[in-house]
Amino acid sequence: MKAIEIITPKDLSKSLKAYFKTRYGIEVNTRYIKTVRGLMDSWYELTPENGSEFPNEFRAEVISKFYPDAAVRNKDDICYGNVQNHRLAIYGKQWVRILQDMEGE
Numbered sequence: 001m002k003a004i005e006i007i008t009p010k011d012l013s014k015s016l017k018a019y020f021k022t023r024y025g026i027e028v029n030t031r032y033i034k035t036v037r038g039l040m041d042s043w044y045e046l047t048p049e050n051g052s053e054f055p056n057e058f059r060a061e062v063i064s065k066f067y068p069d070a071a072v073r074n075k076d077d078i079c080y081g082n083v084q085n086h087r088l089a090i091y092g093k094q095w096v097r098i099l100q101d102m103e104g105e
Contacts, residue, residue: 006096009039015099016046023102026052033089040096043082045089053085066094 006012009032020028026048033043048054059078063070072080082089 006039006099009034009044009092012039012044012092012095016044016095019099019102020046020048024055024058026054032092038092040091040093042092043089044092044095045082045087047087054088056085059083059085059088062088062090062094062098065097066090 006015013030013032016030017028020026027050028046028048031045031047032039033045035042046054056076056078059080060075062083063072063078063080067080067083070080072078077085079085
């Protein structure tokens with residue numbers, strides 16, 4: 001995926017949809033949970049379409065990057081807080097970091 005400047009929620013949505021389609025072959029719905037803190041410090045929620053699930057490897061990556069002290073009980077099927085198999089909600093700046101890390105690979 002080419003480098004994209006993310007300024008608006010729409011930019012982030014397009015980038016995340018392309019990321020999940022390319023890397024994991026799943027289509028996702030995005031929802032920006034607007035607050036006064038702006039895009040980077042507001043929640044951004046993703047849900048997979050058509051009964052798909054987020055891969056456990058991706059959920060493990062999110063936990064290790066953003067919640068390193070999390071007490072995850074089942075590492076083979078991670079469901080911890082906002083990191084679930086059917087829903088992921090993290091801050092916009094965290095999604096941007098995931099996209100940037102992917103570009104660096």
